[in-house]
Amino acid sequence: MTNAFEAGFRLDGKVALITGAAAGIGQAIAALFAAQGARLVMLDLSGDVRRAAEDLPGDHLAIACDVADLAQIQAAVDRAVEKYGTIDILVNNAGVALLDKAADVREQEWDTTMAVNLKAPFFLSQAVARIMAKKGEGRIVNLASQASVVALDRHVAYCSSKAGLVSMTEVLAIEWAGSGITVNAISPTVVETALGKKAWAGETGAAMKRKIPVGRFAQPEEIASAVLYLVSEHARIMTGANVVIDGGYTVQ
Numbered sequence: 475m476t477n478a479f480e481a482g483f484r485l486d487g488k489v490a491l492i493t494g495a496a497a498g499i500g501q502a503i504a505a506l507f508a509a510q511g512a513r514l515v516m517l518d519l520s521g522d523v524r525r526a527a528e529d530l531p532g533d534h535l536a537i538a539c540d541v542a543d544l545a546q547i548q549a550a551v552d553r554a555v556e557k558y559g560t561i562d563i564l565v566n567n568a569g570v571a572l573l574d575k576a577a578d579v580r581e582q583e584w585d586t587t588m589a590v591n592l593k594a595p596f597f598l599s600q601a602v603a604r605i606m607a608k609k610g611e612g613r614i615v616n617l618a619s620q621a622s623v624v625a626l627d628r629h630v631a632y633c634s635s636k637a638g639l640v641s642m643t644e645v646l647a648i649e650w651a652g653s654g655i656t657v658n659a660i661s662p663t664v665v666e667t668a669l670g671k672k673a674w675a676g677e678t679g680a681a682m683k684r685k686i687p688v689g690r691f692a693q694p695e696e697i698a699s700a701v702l703y704l705v706s707e708h709a710r711i712m713t714g715a716n717v718v719i720d721g722g723y724t725v726q
């Protein structure tokens with residue numbers, strides 16, 4: 475039998491929409507939420523999202539779509555509501571890291587970064603908050619990055635998008651607090667996913683690890699646990715926060 479503390483982390487009956495759920499951190503969040511009893515709406519650019527959903531316990535909705543396309547976002551939200559009747563939790567996790575020296579960044583890299591990392595979380599939040607506000611309850615978590623609070627070489631578009639995402643989180647938190655919707659951000663250091671391994675390969679990664687006080691990168695499951703806390707009953711008072719999970723990197 476679960477005690478009240480453990481019960482506070484259960485998501486039975488909750489509907490959670492997670493973007494970028496086919497791989498990396500999003501897949502780890504999906505696995506943890508499914509284990510806690512949630513019904514998932516898993517969005518990803520990759521068709522692999524269908525197999526990722528089938529691999530989980532329970533019956534979940536997988537939608538292959540581009541979150542940077544507002545029509546596709548709205549269609550996905552409509553399908554979720556048609557299947558489950560509501561959305562209780564939104565995790566804006568899909569993101570891209572197109573890295574270049576500031577002098578070399580091209581318009582398309584800048585626009586794609588902003589479209590996926592900043593525009594998509596905003597318009598998905600807007601679409602889902604309309605549903606949450608009617609119920610007077612909802613949880614939104616945005617995957618930002620340590621790049622939202624510190625400068626990183628070759629990350630000018632990425633850092634700008636993640637700092638913007640944290641700022642957006644703060645504004646939504648104050649505007650929607652009265653509707654019972656909490657909005658928080660999580661800012662990890664390097665996480666060992668496809669995105670993290672590509673950005674921090676070789677000597678760049680080894681040098682970065684030496685600068686992180688705990689001496690290692692994070693695992694996707696360590697980020698998923700914090701997301702679960704933020705959407706749980708235990709975090710009802712928490713909104714507008716940027717939870718930094720970085721092994722001590724940014725406090726130096």
Ligand SMILES: NC(=O)c1ccc[n+]([C@@H]2O[C@H](COP(=O)([O-])OP(=O)(O)OC[C@H]3O[C@@H](n4cnc5c(N)ncnc54)[C@H](O)[C@@H]3O)[C@@H](O)[C@H]2O)c1
Nearest residue numbers: 494497498499518519540541569619664665667668669670
């Ligand atoms: N890995 C890291 O080091 C790290 C560190 C800090 C923050 N983050 C952030 O965490 C989030 C997840 O990163 P990850 O490391 O798991 O990345 P990942 O590349 O391993 O997985 C991201 C997933 O998002 C999907 N995706 C990308 N663009 C999309 C789009 N336009 N529409 C729908 N889906 C799309 C990809 O197909 C992929 O399945 C991102 O927002 C990233 O910026 C990652």
